[in-house]
Amino acid sequence: MYRYVIKRVLFLIPTILGVIFIILLTMNFTPGDPARALLGESAPQADVTALNHELGYDQPFTKKYVNYVKNMVVHQDFGTSYFTKQSVFDEIWPRYQITIKLAFMGVFLAAALGIPLGIYAAVRQYSLWDTIPSLMAFLLAAVPAFVLGMVFLFYFSLKLNWLPSYGIDTWQCYLMPALAISIPPAAMNLRFTKSSMLESIRQDYVRTARAKGASEHTVIWKHALKNALLPVITNIGLSLGSLIAGAVVAEKLFSIPGIGSLIVDRISYKDEPVIIAGTILIAVCFTIVMLIVDLIYAWIDPRIRAKYARTKG
Amino acid sequence: MESVSAAQPGVQVFKKQSQAKEVWRRFRKSKGAVAGLLMLSIIVLLLVFADFIAPYAQATQQDLAIKLQGPSFGHLLGTDAFGRDLFARIVHGGRTSLSIAVLATITSCLLGSALGAIAGYFGGRVDSLIMRTLDIFMSIPDILFTMAVVFALGAGFVNLLLALTLAYFTNYVRLVRSQVLNLAELDYIEAARAGGSGSARIILTHILPNAMGVIIVNTTLNVAKIILYESTLSFLGLGMPPPAPEWGLLLADAREYMRVAPYLMFFPALAIVLCACSVNLIGDGLRDALDPHLKS
Numbered sequence: 001m002y003r004y005v006i007k008r009v010l011f012l013i014p015t016i017l018g019v020i021f022i023i024l025l026t027m028n029f030t031p032g033d034p035a036r037a038l039l040g041e042s043a044p045q046a047d048v049t050a051l052n053h054e055l056g057y058d059q060p061f062t063k064k065y066v067n068y069v070k071n072m073v074v075h076q077d078f079g080t081s082y083f084t085k086q087s088v089f090d091e092i093w094p095r096y097q098i099t100i101k102l103a104f105m106g107v108f109l110a111a112a113l114g115i116p117l118g119i120y121a122a123v124r125q126y127s128l129w130d131t132i133p134s135l136m137a138f139l140l141a142a143v144p145a146f147v148l149g150m151v152f153l154f155y156f157s158l159k160l161n162w163l164p165s166y167g168i169d170t171w172q173c174y175l176m177p178a179l180a181i182s183i184p185p186a187a188m189n190l191r192f193t194k195s196s197m198l199e200s201i202r203q204d205y206v207r208t209a210r211a212k213g214a215s216e217h218t219v220i221w222k223h224a225l226k227n228a229l230l231p232v233i234t235n236i237g238l239s240l241g242s243l244i245a246g247a248v249v250a251e252k253l254f255s256i257p258g259i260g261s262l263i264v265d266r267i268s269y270k271d272e273p274v275i276i277a278g279t280i281l282i283a284v285c286f287t288i289v290m291l292i293v294d295l296i297y298a299w300i301d302p303r304i305r306a307k308y309a310r311t312k313g
Numbered sequence: 314m315e316s317v318s319a320a321q322p323g324v325q326v327f328k329k330q331s332q333a334k335e336v337w338r339r340f341r342k343s344k345g346a347v348a349g350l351l352m353l354s355i356i357v358l359l360l361v362f363a364d365f366i367a368p369y370a371q372a373t374q375q376d377l378a379i380k381l382q383g384p385s386f387g388h389l390l391g392t393d394a395f396g397r398d399l400f401a402r403i404v405h406g407g408r409t410s411l412s413i414a415v416l417a418t419i420t421s422c423l424l425g426s427a428l429g430a431i432a433g434y435f436g437g438r439v440d441s442l443i444m445r446t447l448d449i450f451m452s453i454p455d456i457l458f459t460m461a462v463v464f465a466l467g468a469g470f471v472n473l474l475l476a477l478t479l480a481y482f483t484n485y486v487r488l489v490r491s492q493v494l495n496l497a498e499l500d501y502i503e504a505a506r507a508g509g510s511g512s513a514r515i516i517l518t519h520i521l522p523n524a525m526g527v528i529i530v531n532t533t534l535n536v537a538k539i540i541l542y543e544s545t546l547s548f549l550g551l552g553m554p555p556p557a558p559e560w561g562l563l564l565a566d567a568r569e570y571m572r573v574a575p576y577l578m579f580f581p582a583l584a585i586v587l588c589a590c591s592v593n594l595i596g597d598g599l600r601d602a603l604d605p606h607l608k609s
Contacts, residue, residue, distance in 0.1 A: 018449035026458075029465040142589035144541040146548050147582045150564060154571055154578065245456035249545055253568070260456075264549050267464050275464055279457045287452040 001305055004298055008291055017069065019283045024065055027276055033057055037082040037270060072280075079273035083266060088277045092259060096281055098168065099247050099258035102177060106243040109182035111236055114189025119228075121190065122197035123220055134194065137187040145246040149180035149253045166255035177254045181246030185239035192235045193228065200228040230301055237293030244282060339602035346598020352591035360408045367401035373556050383576060390580045394570055399563075399577065403584050406558035410547070411588065413470070414539040417477035422532050424478060425485020430516050432486065433493030440490075447486055455480040455542070463551045473552060477539055488531055492524035526603040533596035537589040544585050560585050 035051035036043070052058055056067055071077040078088035114137075121130040140148075156176060157165035164173050200206065201224050209223045210216075248260025255261075263278045298304045340346055359366065375395040384391045390399040432443040450458075462476040496502065497520065505519050521528075546552045547561030555562070560581050567577035 014445075015449055015452050018446075019452050022449065022453065022458075023461055026461045026465050138593065139586075139590065142537065142541070142586050142593055143582075144545050144548075144561075144585065146545055146561075147564065147585065150568065150571070150578055150582070154575060158572055241454045241456075244454040245542075245545060248456055249549065252549060263457075263460060264551070267460065267551070270464075272464075275461065279453070279461055282457055283453045286454050290452065 001298070004305070005295060008294060012287060012291055015287055016284055019287065020069060020072075020280055021065060023276060023279050023283070024068060025061070027272060028061055030270070030272060032270065034082070034272065037272070038080070038085070078277035081266075081271055081274050083269045083271040083274070088273045091274065092262070092277055092281065095257055095259045095262050096278075098256060099244075099251065099260055099282070100285060102174070102181070102250065102256065102258060103240065103243045103247045105174060105178040106182040106185065106246060107236060107240055109178055110185035110189055110239060110243070113182065114186035115193050115229075115232060118190040118193025118232075119197055119220075119225065121194045122201060122228075125198065130194075133190060137190040140183055140187040141191070143184065144249075145181045145184055145242075146249040146253055148183055149177065149250055152176045152180055153253065168256055173254070173256075177247075177250035177256060180253075181243055181250050184246070185236075185242055188239060189232060189235060193232050196231045197224065197228040200224045203227070226300075230297065233293060233297055233300070237290055240286060240289055244286065336599075336602045340598050343598045343601060345594045346602070349591040349594025349598065352587060353595060356407070356588055356591065357411075359404055360411060363401075363404045363408055367398060367404050369401070369405055371398040371401035372405040372558050373397065383574070391574070391576050393563075393566065393577055394574075399580060402558040402563055403560070403581055406560050406563055406581070407584060407588070409470075409553055409557055410540060410543055410560050413473060413477065413543055414536055417474055417481065417539050417543075418532055418536045420474065420478040421481035421535070422485055422528065425482035426489045426521070426528060428482070429486040429489030430493050430521065433490035434497060434512065434516050434520070443486070444490075447483055450479075451483050456545075459546060460551060463546075468551065468554045470553060473543075473546070476546075477543065480542070481535060481539060484531065484535070485528070488527060489521075489524060492527055493520055496520050496523055530596060530600040530603060533592060533599055537592040537596065540585065540589050540592065 033052055034055050034057050035048040039048055039051060056064060076089050081088050081091060084091065117133045121133050124130050153165055153176065156163045163176055167173050206219060206224050209219045247258060248264065250256065251258040251261035252264060259278045259282060263275050266274045375397060382392045390403065393399055428443055432440045459476040459480055462479065463472060466472040502515060502519055505515050543552065544561035547559040548565045552559050552561060563581040564578060570577055
């Protein structure tokens with residue numbers, strides 16, 4: 001198990017380097033150069049060329065890549081914003097925390113809503129406890145998060161005036177955005193939990209547990225659920241991707257000062273350093289969470305542990 | 314596939330049926346799937362004959378004299394803040410949204426399936442090269458990667474298609490690879506190889522047709538996902554450049570007029586949900602029809 005953890009953690013390094021590489025390579029196709037963007041349209045060409053040289057823009061791509069990573073790791077330096085002329089890191093960091101907070105609220109809510117309902121739907125198959133949540137999940141799987149957000153905004157802010165429609169001043173502000181982005185993944189979790197639970201309920205070992213006289217409660221919660229939750233855990237990890245997309249949308253919709261809305265806003269200003277840094281920071285966080293999900297998976301599933309012990313241990 | 318039909322009591326007639334017929338027979342049985350197919354057919358017909366139903370000019374021409382009018386006979390779903398007919402905008406927006414979704418599904422399916430088949434069939438170094446690269450690709454949340462591509466290349470139909478393809482092809486690589494890994498072990502593949510078939514021939518004519526069921530089901534469900542994702546992108550202003558009407562864009566515009574004209578928000582949202590729902594219904598029906606074992 002330790003070997004597995006160490007190997008996976010070490011693999012994080014090439015992954016993150018690869019992520020940065022792909023993003024920088026994509027950005028390399030952007031027309032225009034940084035000095036022109038920093039100095040403005042009217043600056044003389046000689047100054048632009050000089051600043052480009054100073055920034056290292058005229059270097060080959062591989063060198064730029066190495067420099068970027070070095071500055072990032074050693075100095076937490078992500079460059080200077082073309083738009084505000086401030087340090088990108090200072091601008092991004094507070095917003096980054098807000099986005100991550102929102103996305104994790106979404107993960108938590110999606111699991112808290114989807115998994116229990118999914119278990120219940122499987123245990124009480126064909127009852128109202130199954131049909132109503134399953135139908136809801138089916139319909140909600142076809143509603144994008146931003147539409148849900150708009151509907152919430154319309155009813156809870158405009159019509160009923162219960163909740164604030166923008167900002168992050170009070171905890172109530174987080175209710176609508178977090179709920180809006182968590183409902184689509186919650187619907188996914190429900191469907192996943194239900195089908196995986198149905199499958200495990202029909203297994204022989206569950207019948208054995210019943211036959212030896214275990215109570216229904218023990219059978220469901222101890223025997224069936226343990227196996228059924230494995231695919232669900234993977235799904236929760238994968239849903240973080242859609243939750244980050246959701247967070248970007250929710251930030252835009254509810255005027256939350258997060259990193260997603262920052263990136264979207266700066267796209268029209270061609271503020272490349274902010275976009276690159278924001279993308280990389282979120283991708284790094286995402287990679288780490290995916291790693292944690294994988295480790296939890298291996299920790300819960302003895303088959304993976306055993307496989308690893310046999311081949312490498 | 315063989316089906317048994319009792320023509321006369323006591324006499325069993327075995328009749329060979331094509332796989333497609335059998336799948337269609339099972340598909341037809343599911344009410345939801347048929348409803349989805351019907352709904353989607355209506356939507357597609359509306360979009361195909363969009364120019365006859367509501368000319369494109371109505372969707373883009375501004376007429377401030379009739380702005381923000383509620384649904385009426387003249388304007389079935391009302392008009393927006395610039396006096397443009399909402400029905401025309403939804404129909405023409407759907408054309409863009411749906412064609413991008415379908416095209417992006419096809420391109421991501423082709424790219425992903427090809428890579429997945431190669432990785433699964435050849436294994437070894439090729440496999441780990443493709444899969445490790447894929448791991449890195451998958452570590453970037455779709456939305457961020459799409460934003461990066463749109464930012465670097467600019468908004469437009471082709472770039473949007475490219476961004477969506479790059480966001481969605483990863484699913485297919487994993488899916489097709491695992492299918493190929495399972496199938497490549499089977500005896501008939503060994504037989505084909507012994508018969509002298511080359512790798513390309515084995516993959517294309519022996520392995521992929523058997524993985525087709527799973528690919529088709531996933532492709533259908535993916536269309537719905539891409540419709541939703543594409544609407545999210547255009548909501549954020551990362552879709553087609555204006556004045557092209559897109560469903561997500563219609564909703565983004567409706568935000569400002571939520572208080573005075575909630576129908577501007579309601580109808581495009583309904584269009585997205587109906588479209589994605591009907592595709593999902595078809596996808597679920599197809600899954601049950603193609604593989605009855607999976608039905609829960």
